[in-house]
Amino acid sequence: MSLVVVGSVAYDGVATPAGRVDRMLGGACTYISLAASYFTPVSIVAVVGEDFAQEDAGLLASRGIDLEGLQRAPGKTFFWAGVYSEDMNDRETLATELNVFADFRPDLPASCRSKPYLMLGNIQPALQRAVREQMSGARLIGGDTMNFWIEGQREELLQTIAGWDFLLINDSEARLLSGERNLKRAAAAIRAMGPRILVIKRGEYGAALFHDGGAFSLPGYLLDTLKDPTGAGDCFAGGFIGSLAERGVTAETASPADLARAVVYGSVMGSFCCEDFGVGRFRTLTRDDIERRFQEFRRLTAF
Amino acid sequence: MSLVVVGSVAYDGVATPAGRVDRMLGGACTYISLAASYFTPVSIVAVVGEDFAQEDAGLLASRGIDLEGLQRAPGKTFFWAGVYSEDMNDRETLATELNVFADFRPDLPASCRSKPYLMLGNIQPALQRAVREQMSGARLIGGDTMNFWIEGQREELLQTIAGWDFLLINDSEARLLSGERNLKRAAAAIRAMGPRILVIKRGEYGAALFHDGGAFSLPGYLLDTLKDPTGAGDCFAGGFIGSLAERGVTAETASPADLARAVVYGSVMGSFCCEDFGVGRFRTLTRDDIERRFQEFRRLTAF
Numbered sequence: 001m002s003l004v005v006v007g008s009v010a011y012d013g014v015a016t017p018a019g020r021v022d023r024m025l026g027g028a029c030t031y032i033s034l035a036a037s038y039f040t041p042v043s044i045v046a047v048v049g050e051d052f053a054q055e056d057a058g059l060l061a062s063r064g065i066d067l068e069g070l071q072r073a074p075g076k077t078f079f080w081a082g083v084y085s086e087d088m089n090d091r092e093t094l095a096t097e098l099n100v101f102a103d104f105r106p107d108l109p110a111s112c113r114s115k116p117y118l119m120l121g122n123i124q125p126a127l128q129r130a131v132r133e134q135m136s137g138a139r140l141i142g143g144d145t146m147n148f149w150i151e152g153q154r155e156e157l158l159q160t161i162a163g164w165d166f167l168l169i170n171d172s173e174a175r176l177l178s179g180e181r182n183l184k185r186a187a188a189a190i191r192a193m194g195p196r197i198l199v200i201k202r203g204e205y206g207a208a209l210f211h212d213g214g215a216f217s218l219p220g221y222l223l224d225t226l227k228d229p230t231g232a233g234d235c236f237a238g239g240f241i242g243s244l245a246e247r248g249v250t251a252e253t254a255s256p257a258d259l260a261r262a263v264v265y266g267s268v269m270g271s272f273c274c275e276d277f278g279v280g281r282f283r284t285l286t287r288d289d290i291e292r293r294f295q296e297f298r299r300l301t302a303f
Numbered sequence: 304m305s306l307v308v309v310g311s312v313a314y315d316g317v318a319t320p321a322g323r324v325d326r327m328l329g330g331a332c333t334y335i336s337l338a339a340s341y342f343t344p345v346s347i348v349a350v351v352g353e354d355f356a357q358e359d360a361g362l363l364a365s366r367g368i369d370l371e372g373l374q375r376a377p378g379k380t381f382f383w384a385g386v387y388s389e390d391m392n393d394r395e396t397l398a399t400e401l402n403v404f405a406d407f408r409p410d411l412p413a414s415c416r417s418k419p420y421l422m423l424g425n426i427q428p429a430l431q432r433a434v435r436e437q438m439s440g441a442r443l444i445g446g447d448t449m450n451f452w453i454e455g456q457r458e459e460l461l462q463t464i465a466g467w468d469f470l471l472i473n474d475s476e477a478r479l480l481s482g483e484r485n486l487k488r489a490a491a492a493i494r495a496m497g498p499r500i501l502v503i504k505r506g507e508y509g510a511a512l513f514h515d516g517g518a519f520s521l522p523g524y525l526l527d528t529l530k531d532p533t534g535a536g537d538c539f540a541g542g543f544i545g546s547l548a549e550r551g552v553t554a555e556t557a558s559p560a561d562l563a564r565a566v567v568y569g570s571v572m573g574s575f576c577c578e579d580f581g582v583g584r585f586r587t588l589t590r591d592d593i594e595r596r597f598q599e600f601r602r603l604t605a606f
Contacts, residue, residue, distance in 0.1 A: 017484075087484060181320075181390060184525045205508035206522050217522035217603050219509050222487045260606035300520050301604055303563035 002041045003245045004112045004138075005033045005238075006131050007121020008101055009046040009070065012278060013081030016088055018227040024278035025056045027078065028121030028144065031231035034282045035238025035269040036119070037063040038290055040245040043112050045069035045131070049077040049100040059279065068109045073100040088229050089203060108134045117245040119237060122146050125153055125160040132163050139250035142166030142195065144237055150177050158193060165251035166197035168237050174200045183208060187215075197254065199240065199263060201233055201270075209263045213256040218263055219301065221271035221293070228277040232270040239269030268293045305344045306548045307415045307441075308336045308541075309434050310424020311404055312349040312373065315581060316384035319391055321530040327581035328359045330381065331424030331447065334534035337585045338541025338572040339422070340366040341593055343548040346415050348372035348434070352380040352403040362582065371412045376403040391532050392506060411437045420548040422540060425449050428456055428463040435466055442553035445469030445498060447540055453480050465497035468554035471540050473504045486511060490518075500557065502543065502566060504536050504573075512566045516559040521566055522604065524574035524596070531580040535573040542572030571596045 012026030029046045036042050043066035052072065061067060078101035081094040106127055118135050120128040120143030128143055135141070142164045149157050150173060161167055167190065175181055178189035183200060187210040191198050198210045202220070209216040243265035249258045268290055272281045315329030332349045339345050346369035355375065363370060381404035384397040409430055421438050423431040423446030431446055438444070445467045452460050453476060460480075464470055470493065478484055481492035486503060490513040494501050501513045505523070512519040546568035552561045571593055575584045 182526070182529065184527060202508065205505065208522070208525065215525060215603060216606065217525065218606075219511070219520035219522045222511065222518060222520065223485070224487060226485065257606065264606055298606070300518060301606075303519065303521075303560065303567055303601070303604075 001245050001248050002115040003117040004043050004115050005029050005119045006045045006106050008078050009048050010078040014230050015083040016228050021277045028234045031234035032238040033065050035235040036242030037065050038287050039242030045106045047071040047073050047100050047104045049075045052077050075100045106131050119241045125149050125157040129160040140165050144168045147173050162194035164195045167195035168199045170201045207263055216260040226274050229274050232273045235273040236266035236270035240266035264297050304548050304551050305418040306420040307346050307418050308332050308422045309348040309409050311381050312351050313381040317533050318386040319531050324580045331537045334537035335541040336368050338538040339545030340368050341590050342545030348409045350374040350376050350403050350407045352378045355380050378403045409434050422544045428452050428460040432463040443468050447471045450476050467498045469500035470498035471502045477503045510566055519563040529577050532577050535576045538576040539569035539573035543569035567600050
């Protein structure tokens, strides 16, 4: 069933121990929608500048992604550049040029407003809330956030996530948001803020899921090659909600097994993302590859 | 089937964000043997000083641990003190007083030499090798090491582990030993050094197992309360080899399922260890508690 993805479409410059690319397609909305497109029809709501390449729009379209909500504005596309640490678990931001993204006011096309699934990439909490209000009939709604909003717009963020079914967040941000170091206690505190389904992403170490029916924990996939972790968390989000949307799972019907499977699909998509720079891996990735890795996760974790 | 454990019996002083104990029973041999004692008969080979308390020997004896190989020497028992970081993932050593441990020359009682299982706690590689040579008929042999020996006695260590069936090591040490950052490549390099069964411990993030039949990965247990991680890696080792010894699994017969179960039992024992200071948790822990947590791991990871 159809999914709306809202967030940034950007150009990134990335340096990792495995190499360097000065300018390539990136942005949370891009990664989420590419990953989700393997599971379900996706419409994106985002803004790009006059410099946005036809080739990049073409990649999204080639994955069947609906671009009606992709606004084009005068000016340049959002640009981010960063450099990763030796172990790629940390990164330093070298440049953040908001450009046309500074004035992004997501206005959903009429065709999007009645869709059942909504994934809000990491943007200003007030904008996330405004989108959510335009999709009052959606049946599974959630999003991502980051330390910048947790620290700088906490009240706004709390109002926003109060209306979500799920939140995806990394472990350091979960600790920051909850004020709890212990992951179980952090999860309980965050779930009390609204989102009954919580996924705490732990990078190379995997992910933990907390919901009314209990908890689920998955170790990280052991990669043969790690080239660039940029976008892995967003691809996780795309695999997570995409696989739920594919099977028509809603906030009301989601079972522990549905949610655990979604976490595995999220991890599968995040792991593929790291195998090449930027969105490179999605140029060749197939659904068969995804199913093979899902089964590999089963073998890797069964006892 | 009977297990011999060789290593340090010590007194520790530990400060963590959850509290502080100035002097308590510790040491790798202590933790390994206590954890393993829930699964199989254990004999220890270690040395203590004149200050070693009857109460502490009594705790080991109460778990059925054979103390014939526990030498008493003139002087004081090995003492270590350290303070943990806020997240308890790092620690700083404040004191290392080798005392009687400086002259420890493990000499196995005749009753130990024919036992089938041997776990070598983290001591000088040459001593580990000397013990291994006293147990030429053992059917499953392995041990632990640390950065101090990897950096300082590399050749000696390589000769030593070449004769082991399994090696337990943490992730930063696996990288140091192999020179590989990627965990799969690090594992392949280390397995080529001798131990066909390799467990890479990742602290709160779980553990990964590599063997001829493939790989297995387990996330960390989500603790309600973390008081003191001292000894968790050694308790992992005790649960790992103890559960294999209980079922008579040898280097020749070990199946992927046997080894995966052993990693889960290792993780169970490591997780209990962290719930109290020092060996405190083992004063009340029962085999039923262990089985319940094993099943909890199943529920936490099944999909």
